[in-house]
Amino acid sequence: MRMVIEKRKSVSRKAIYIVPIASFVSALILGSILLLITGVNPITTYAAMIKGAFGSMHALSETLVKATPLMLTGLGVAIAFRMRFWNIGAEGQFVFGGIAGAGIALFFSEIIPSWLVLPMALVGGMLAGALWAGIPAALNAYLGINESLTTLMLNYVAVLFASYLYYGPWRDPLGFGFPGTARFPEEAWLPRIFGRVHFGMIFALIAALILWFILNRTRWGFELKVIGENKTTAKYLGIKISKNIVVALLLSGAISGLGGASEVTGISRRLQAGLAVGHGYTAIIVAWLAQLNPIAVIFVAIMMAALLVGGDQVQITMGLPAAVGLVLQGLILFPMLAGSLFTEYRLKIIRPDTPPSKERESEA
């Protein structure tokens, strides 16, 4: 028996849905092998994880809290990746958004009307995120500088700048040396819906819908799509490539920045260590798994968050390392990348002993 990989004559529509699901299932199977090696029952572990992530209001709340920054950064990454702009700087855009939000919450509440503080903090976060993505976008669009390097480097700048602030000038003088700013005044707190779930999640849902609409129903979205698919065609059609890339990246950074601002005003209510925990990197996995579809980003973000929260829970309830969730997160991407092959190719199994006429193609 031999196997041949053959190019399909048309893209399988089914494969577009099946591949992510199959990747998830494969990851679970691969993960259960690891769990079996460590001597625990994978089924009870997975059950405990699901229970830990969704089993109670508290669990659900924690999952959604973790999912919110992943949704927003995932959306930011997805729009950049659609332009073939490899923005791996969502982390920095998220953190810089958090810095701006914190700065406005801390220092503007006495100057401006109190009702204006929170909106300004959020808008400030968006602008900061947009700036942080706009710099590499402009450098790339007008000077041809590689965006994956600049976006990555700016992550370090943002993260280290944040720690400089909460260790240094912004440190709470009454904080007993704890690295973090003072708690924000109450008017700068982002309202919560239930548990710790805050309005950031609503922003994420609205952003996903708006992005879907922009990409599928507007002229600008159509231009972005053409640029993403073929820059030469876009140029020939009179679409302004540089300008569009910069504008799309401002939007991308703004969404991640909103994530950062929501996180500081909604959860910690201060700028402190723990803001930069890698949401912006996980966002890359989220965006790919969602195949850059904004609506799918929401669901994938919840799934990834559930793995994390569930992983924490098995640590408590079963005494397993919390890394189980992280391992599964990583494991999902491999079948996903391998699986995307099957949207354009298919596997044919050839049995030399049967005449070829007996073969039926398993094509839908």
Next chain:
Amino acid sequence: MNPQSSKIILEMRGITKHFPGVIANSGVDLTLFDGEVLALLGENGAGKSTLMNILIGLYRQDDGEIYVRGEPVQINFPSDAAELGIGMVHQNFMLIPRMTVAENIVLGMTSLPFVPDMRKISNRIRALSEQYRLKVDPNAYVWQLTVGEQQRVEILKMVYRGAEILILDEPTAVLTPQESLELHDVLKVMTSEGKSAIFITHKMDEVMVFSERVAVLQNGKLKATLKTSETTPQELARLMVGRNVLFRLEKEMQEPGETVIELCHISAKDDKGLSALEDLSMVVRAGEIFGIAGVAGNGQDQLAEVITGLRKPTEGKILIADRDCTGKDPLGMIKAGISFIPADRIGMGIAGNMDISENLIMKGYRDEPLSSKGFIRPNRIIDFAKRLIDSFRIATPTPKTRVKFLSGGNIQKTILAREIDACNNLLVAMYPSRGLDVGATETVRNLLLEQRSKGIGILLISEDLDELTSIADRIAVMFEGKIMGTIKSEDADIEMMGLMMAGIPLEELTNDVFEKSESSTE
């Protein structure tokens, strides 16, 4: 040589291959004799490539058998085909530019020792290249070679690996006439030494020159297998498309109207900063096809780019309908009513991963009815796409099919549909029928003529003199960025155009003729 008397080296029997929604091959029988060149003739999409891909192990047939030297064989992988001595020279060469000829030839051979003796390999290549008149230096880097030389490397690669059956996929498409003649000699030597070749083509004249026998495919079925000496190009054309095609073009007499575009003393540089257009002036009028002839690379690309706004002229003026449009960007030129059918269809003309409806709206999406106030209107887009698919007879399962899955002819029809629909002034068409089969070529030419009668000005850049003389009204010949002369197509004389293409201006030619006639009267 009489092929009937020699041995059958390869036989394909009843080959059938389905793809979703398409029957690519249906019960095809093909026989190849020792020491012959068999032409495999058919339109684009007739199933030639699928059949050959089955033979070299890229696809597997659903039904049918293959026999090599009388033995039934299973060809599942390209390596199986190589073991059987079957090698293919693809249209797009599979060479690595930064490696030498010798390195490319042995690259990937499993029998190679860990440290190959490159000197021995080079000597063997030299011997083979002498034997088969495939002149090429084994130590040259591939990037240094011309296209014709690269093709020789591909052929040498097959010969070096012991191929007895060579498949050549439209080998002359990339060659100059001179190089084609050399290829002909090479094949002669090879077949005289007992190798056989299958020559894929869609050009009848090549069949007549290169092959001993010809197999004609149409719609995935074998139409006929004939001795080349006993057939004619006309018969082959009829078999290929199932009808007589001495291009039925309907060109009516008509007086051209007002000037749609005027270039005044245009100069432009190419990407390397070298002069590409020099002091070029021309006028295209409404309802005329203005042809540009010339060997590719004499400034045609830059001329089209300057007119479509993709390149800024360094000097001169462009007037469109008497308005100064010099230095406008592509969008400005589109708005001035210029449409463009680019030479690079796949790379520039379409976005392959987007569907047909999206590719069709790429010019019209900015305006009503396809969009309004910045929003696109999906229902109107589908209606619009269906209308164009119908009226331009684009063969596609649905308007939502990705364009890259269409055949070359249908991709070109998609581009034409979009550009013609959006055009209201000047249509710039670059090599619009290059690489297309007979049927699609006729469609393309008729579409251009139709636009002409609608009063559109057409700038037709082509290498095909037959195309120019049959549909253009006037023809200008370009050489090194200058126009050597403009003639009416009814006065077009192939020899005269050839001289202009080689750089002799029209005035000198007519003066010569004048002087000659004067001296002869003396």
